[in-house]
Amino acid sequence: MxxxxxxxxxxxxxxxxxxxxxxxxxxxxxxxxxxxxxxxxxxxxxxxxxxxxxxxxxxxxxxxxxxxxxxxxxxxxxxxxxxxxxxxxxxxxxxxxxxxxxxxxxxxFVDGIVVRDAWVAETLSVDQRAAIGRSVAATLAKIHAIDPDAVGLGELGRKEGYLARQLKRWNRQFELAAQREVPEVTTAYERLLTAIPEQGAAAIVHGDYRLDNCMVDASGEVIAVLDWELCTLGDPLADLGLLMVYWTEADDP
The missing domain is CATH 3.30.200.20 (Phosphorylase Kinase; domain 1)
Incomplete structure (x- = not known):
């Protein structure tokens, strides 16, 4: 075209x-x-x-x-x-x-498979799916093991207060984009601010790590992590939490 x-x-x-x-x-x-x-x-x-x-x-x-x-x-x-x-x-x-x-x-261009839809997943064997799961987890661990300072990303973002920053940033983005008041969002935001867990050691955080942001080959190995636009420094458990959010079962409501 x-x-x-x-x-x-x-x-x-x-x-x-x-x-x-x-x-x-x-x-x-x-x-x-x-x-x-x-x-x-x-x-x-x-x-x-x-x-x-x-x-x-x-x-x-x-x-x-x-x-x-x-x-x-x-x-x-x-x-x-x-x-x-x-x-x-x-x-x-x-x-x-x-x-x-x-x-x-x-x-x-990297030629691989992006499992973005159920029909793509259905084309994969059980062994391929298991291999993808292991590789997605191992690749996330590799990201979090990188020393930000050693690769020149030590100033990518503040290392402390990641969750509070994320809450404030996304609430602000919502306010800028909102076309009407949604009080439920305000309530959720205020509730989350009072329940922020203590952060451990900071790491490189992808910010949107999930299955369809990982390109895999036929063996199930991750060959490219995609969409780094939300990457920063912060709490690596946030990446793990987001990844688990997208883990659904067929009988989930």
Whole structure:
């Protein structure tokens, strides 16, 4: 798909020129939206010679302050690349909004399986599913074992008070986006503020760690952790808690 009007979020001509300058891409290029919505937009970019990349940019329209920082996400993935945490190889970052209307960064495309829907899970054998579960857990442990200072991420965020910061941040984001009053949210926010557990040692926190943010191969091994836009420093148990939230059983109400 090369029709600029059919690909909101991609200014085809200048983006193609960027790829020609920074990669081995041979135009014309095709752009396919593979993830979008209110989160960052993710496009698969292919050329006529078999080149395959991924472009990430902020969502279209109104973007809340402090959200969707492409430079920050690029920095995190680049810092983790030399470690044993699997991430997609980064190609480059473009901060000049004149190129595509917003900053973006590009990675090499990683060919794997993303278990985002039940029908995908149903194509996997019991052994594959078990292997995926083990690898997802082991990969999370690898993330939390990284010394932030050793990989240049020691200033990514404050190490203390993670849960309080998260509560205040998301409550503020809700207030900015809300179009009507929802008193239940205020009640829940105030209740949670009074029940924050004591934090242990700080670690790199992915912030949205779940099965469909892990790309796996046919053996069930995680080959790339995706969507680092919420990553910061804080309580690693928050990642574990979120992962467990998404663990559902067929007979759950």
């Amino acid at each position: 090369n029709d600029e009007a059919a690909i909101p979020g991609i200014d085809v001509e200048p983006v193609t020129a960027w790829f020609t300058e920074h990669t081995s891409a041979q135009p014309p290029l095709t752009f396919e939206l593979i993830a979008g919505g209110r989160s960052n937009l993710t496009f698969r970019v292919q050329d006529q010679a078999g080149g395959d990349w991924v472009l990430r940019r902020p969502p279209l329209g109104h973007v809340l302050a402090t959200a969707h920082d492409m430079g920050r996400e690029h920095r995190i993935i680049s810092a983790l690349a030399p470690t044993d945490v699997p991430v997609a190889p980064v190609v480059g970052l473009e901060t000049d909004e004149a190129v595509n209307g917003a900053p973006f960064y590009v990675m090499d």
